Amino acid sequence: MFKGFKEFIAQGNVIDLAVAVVIGGAFTAIVTAVVDSIITPLVALFYQPDDSGNFGPTLTGIYGQSVTFPLGSLITAIISFLAVALVVYFVFVMPMNKWKERQAAKNPAVEEPTLPSEQELLIEIRDLLRKDTGAGRGSLSADVQ
Template sequence: MLKGFKEFITKGNVIDLAVAVVIGGAFTAIVNAVVSAIINPLVALFFKADAAGRFGPQLTSIYGEPVTFPLGELISAVISFLAVAIVVYFVFVVPMNKWKERQAAKNPAVEEETLPSEQELLIEIRDALRKHDAH
């Protein structure tokens, strides 16, 4: 039972998913701070903020009111995603893949017997029927 649990836990998909969730949650505060302290001011250099503090190009609506396309929020979301993905990949996925490679080198997989193809099975059935009919 413990061996099965160990195999389940050491499968890459389970580990990758768990790591992504935990690190993503923990890393969010850092990424948000970087985005608000560095990225948003850089975007603000090129785009005027609206009354709600959103950055992006402003157009006048048909009612005469300014409408802001919040590119700052979009850029922040993209940067946050990329930062989390990079950290998770290089800190957790790459080492886990190397660990799996080492484990595979220590325990080379025994090649499973390949099953016959559908055509081979049909030929065997045909030959068996011919042999049976001949008797």
């Protein structure tokens, strides 16, 4: 049981994942701070915050209450997600793909010879049968006459 776990840890995937989680968490804090200090005030320029501090378009409901659609929270979440996704891609995914390409170039995989398809085999059998029967016809027809 522990042998399989030890092999899993030794592969390096767990360490890569742990590093990604830690850096992603740290970078998320930076992105949240940037969005809260720059993007949120820009959106607040166009909308007045309601009593709970949410800002966005406000509509009056059927029963006379006003409802604010909190665009600031949505914009913050979208920008945070895109920023973290970009960093993870450019810091982890792209370098790992390039490393794998270099490893594959150093150690080219040996391709096994492909077997002929069923149709190719049938064509080959047909041609052999034609060749054999063609030679046999001459002798057969001579015997019959």
